[in-house]
Amino acid sequence: MKLFCSQRDLDSALNIVNKAISPNNTLPVLNNILLKAEGKRLYFSSTNLEIAISCSIPADVRSEGSITVPAKLITSYISLLSDEKVEMSVMEGLNLAVNSTSSSTKIKCISADEFPLIPKIEKEQEFSIKNSKLYEAITETVFAASLNTSRPVLSGVYLYSKDKEVRFAATDSYRLAEKTIDIENKPNGDISCIIPARTMMELSKIISKSGDDEVKVSVSKNQILFLIGDTELISRLIEGKFPDYEKIIPKENKTKLEISTENLSLVLKRVSLFARENNNSVKLSATNDGKLTVSSEETKVGEEKAEIAIKIEGDNNKISLNAQYLLDVLTYIGEDKVTFSLNDNVSPAVIRPVKGGDYVYIIMPLKA
Secondary structure: OEEEEEHHHHHHHHHHHHHHOOOOOOOHHHHEEEEEEEOOEEEEEEEOOOEEEEEEEEOEEEEOEEEEEEHHHHHHHHHOOOOOEEEEEEEOOOEEEEEOOOOEEEEEOEOHHHOOOOOOOOOOEEEEEEHHHHHHHHHOOHHHOOOOOOOHHHHEEEEEEEOOEEEEEEEOOOEEEEEEEEOOOOOOOOOEEEEEHHHHHHHHHHHOOOOOOEEEEEEOOOEEEEEEOOEEEEEEOEOOOOOOHHHHOOOOOOEEEEEEHHHHHHHHHHHHHHHHHHOOEEEEEEEOOOEEEEEOOOEOOEOOEEEEEOEEEEOOEEEEEEHHHHHHHHHHOOOOEEEEEEOOOOOOEEEEEOOOOOEEEEEOOOOO
């Protein structure tokens, strides 16, 4: 294998495929990136056996071939070169020579024969979605997925479609986030699958830097493929049935509040300094005089009480909630104002952006 390519292209591709490298791989070859020179392109692949990422860049290929190179080392090294032409060639003894005008290095590699085969997905259902819309959907839902793997179905993002509508939902059983997106091309059949949260987080990093093109999504029985330009991300799906969450979203409310996102965030950050000693529990009390009182119980470090101006419809109401769960949605919702819908202190609180009804977030109350 011998080729010439741009340092900038090389650096960009390595950073993309690095996202599938796990720090605790048991197989040494899984810490490597597969490089394959073929035709007029250099192809890159990486996998941790759950996620596989592939992409390619243009290259002046003098002789075709393949090798696997340590991911962390090659990525760090290429990032430290100046923007110039880079020559790469495989030497005897499974060594990769990397030469530029100002430097030359030799990296010890592993044979490409040891690299696992990247599976080809059987495309059963397909649809396309704008990058910006998919990024928004991931950002506004994935944080609500469970970090505890004892219930695997809660450690992913639920994707399902109906007609020309696609929904993303995530829950850890204490809170739930759901985002609805309209798509132009209807999938050939309804889609219902659970995508690992890590897959969605890595996907969001890739699409955040890929402009506002479309992402092509293909779903099979146990795998999903995202195609973003020249980049492919394949992931396994989580087996199991996602909870039927729609019946726990309250359809009516006794109290509806409209609150500034920024003001509520600042108050919650202050109050949560004192609420940490008490499982992050904060009390919210809304009154018809247009005020929301946010307070903590007295703890070892003290207590805090603050007021915010609100618009209120309906009855006076109060509820105890987890401050961090509230702060999470205020961070990711991306709106100046939100509405709170409350029934009583034992029913879930429902939070939506004032503009746009395509997003809903619910938090289960804490014991007062």
